[in-house]
Amino acid sequence: MTANSHPHSEPGCRAVSEVLSRVGDKWTVLIVKSLQAADEDGRRFNDLKRDIGGISQQMLTRTLRSLERDGMVARTVHPTVPPQVEYRLTDLGNSLAVPVMALADWTFENMELIHANRSAYDELANAA
Template identity: 45%
Template structure:
């Protein structure tokens, strides 16, 4: 049994707990990128998970229009948000979390809570490491 445990830690499927570790890595990379977490949480907090592009842009400091557009497209492709185009002049577009996107809120809030609780300790470790 000990050998099985030693060998399993080299098996990516064992480490991530899913038969397709590449799929897990890809989705974690997408959802955990610099802007996706902030965008999902912002959508959740604005207007019952629905907002216009300009509202999102104004609510997320530092995000460029290009990066916001790319992040929205990626999240739409992954089924986490929906985009609705209203046939008006000028056209109005609103973005909304899907049920799948809403299912990420609790884990993301848990991650934010962890960062809030542990930031000072992480910062101290970084300072200590950098001073070596």
């Protein structure tokens, strides 16, 4: 490994930051979670939009395109009228689903404790 490709070098840090900004984005996490739960045929756009509360059509489109560009999502257009488009995780996307699901599970397991800690912190901050 050369100095320029080491993850702790400046170019390496930029590369890691770029990828983490994509895979750590809340919409990416929710899309990967939704697609991971789908069968092998994938999910249609409107199914994803319904499953992911609060995401706009524009943000869903933008995030799916980025994930497709990165090779994590495959897009299939079926020749119907109107055309039906389905999305599914690729092998790379499925490998991302493993840590994403672990992070989601951790969040649900610790959500009450996090909220309690926030409340205690806010009370102390407001008292000061």
